[in-house]
Amino acid sequence: MGSTAKEEMNKFWDKNSRLNRPMSPHLTIYRWSVPMMMSITHRGTGLALSSGISAFAAAALLLPGSYPDYLDLIHSLSVGPYLIGLAKFGIAFPVSYHTYNGIRHLCWDLGKGFRLPQVNRSGYAVIGLSVITSVILALI
Amino acid sequence: MAAVYKLSSVCRRGVHPLLYQSALLARPAAILQKRREPPCLLTARIHSSQALHSGADSKAASMHWTAERVLSIALLAMGPVAYYSPGPVIDYSLAAALTLHGHWGIGQVLTDYVHGDAKVKMANAGLFLLSTVTFAGLCYFNYNDVGICKAVALLWSK
Numbered sequence: 195m196g197s198t199a200k201e202e203m204n205k206f207w208d209k210n211s212r213l214n215r216p217m218s219p220h221l222t223i224y225r226w227s228v229p230m231m232m233s234i235t236h237r238g239t240g241l242a243l244s245s246g247i248s249a250f251a252a253a254a255l256l257l258p259g260s261y262p263d264y265l266d267l268i269h270s271l272s273v274g275p276y277l278i279g280l281a282k283f284g285i286a287f288p289v290s291y292h293t294y295n296g297i298r299h300l301c302w303d304l305g306k307g308f309r310l311p312q313v314n315r316s317g318y319a320v321i322g323l324s325v326i327t328s329v330i331l332a333l334i
Numbered sequence: 335m336a337a338v339y340k341l342s343s344v345c346r347r348g349v350h351p352l353l354y355q356s357a358l359l360a361r362p363a364a365i366l367q368k369r370r371e372p373p374c375l376l377t378a379r380i381h382s383s384q385a386l387h388s389g390a391d392s393k394a395a396s397m398h399w400t401a402e403r404v405l406s407i408a409l410l411a412m413g414p415v416a417y418y419s420p421g422p423v424i425d426y427s428l429a430a431a432l433t434l435h436g437h438w439g440i441g442q443v444l445t446d447y448v449h450g451d452a453k454v455k456m457a458n459a460g461l462f463l464l465s466t467v468t469f470a471g472l473c474y475f476n477y478n479d480v481g482i483c484k485a486v487a488l489l490w491s492k
Contacts, residue, residue, distance in 0.1 A: 207449065237443065244436035248464055251471025254479065261479045265488055278492060293413075296406060303403055334490070 232317050236295045239288040283332035290331070291324040402438050409435055420483030428482050429472035437465040 197205075210217075257264075298316050301307050307316055409431045416424050444457045476482060 240436075240439050241443065244440060247432055247436060247472070248468045251468040251475070253471075254475040255467070255471045261475070261485055262488065265492065269492060282490065293410070297410070300403060300406060331490075 228317055229313055232295060232320065236292060236299070239292040239295075243288050243292060279332045283328050286331035287324060287328040290327040291320070294320040294323050294327075398438075405431060405435055405438070416483050416486075420481075420487070422476065422481060425476045425481040425483055426473065429469060429476060433465055433469040433472065436468070437461065440464075 254261075298307070298320055301316070307313065412424060412428055412431060416428060440461055441458070444454070444461060448454050448457045472482065475485070479485070480488065
């Protein structure tokens, strides 16, 4: 009967690419805000963690030997406590941030905390908690 | 075929809740204003989608959304469990939950950034392959090696 939204969208994009129309600037001109940055960081940490897990899984399938052997290998390089602490922070921060911001997302999904002051406050809470948790985890 | 609505009050009076009507007025009409202005001819196209088809689609999407949130909460709960009672059950549960959460998450990223039927299909196929390998690798690690919980514990004891 009528055309679906999907068909209309495809027609729109087809016409634009056919006529080689330039796209208006967006990310380069729009003013960045803390909620915006936190949102893309949530996505970034998610992608990074997922890649890490996939890489670990692939390594488990492809590399010979067992996990403790590889740990001993790293240990024998004796990289020094600061670098180890840094590496632990590097792992702990994405996990912490993604977890805390994930909880923030779940609160939104329940319909809570949408007013702008609440968004900013919960955002700063997530950042603060993430840093504190990561530092603590890096030290133990 | 697009249906045509008469939007008589858009001119200067704001939009009428004509959208609530399900009946369609098929005739475009000229509206004469009291002031001496050219009659404004207002038509609009609306899209009617097959109600049943879109109902099933949106139901599936809605259930997927809910499943994503349920999985997220389950994954949150697995953290403390993994810490306080590590073992093979939580190892395999983590393997499944992490893989699925990542699979659905990357799926949303692809939906956002990949356009075009062929590219979408390719990307999702690649994702499926990646997630399969990830799950297989994690299960292999759980079975033949120390397991996820122990691995994290060992890594942190360094």
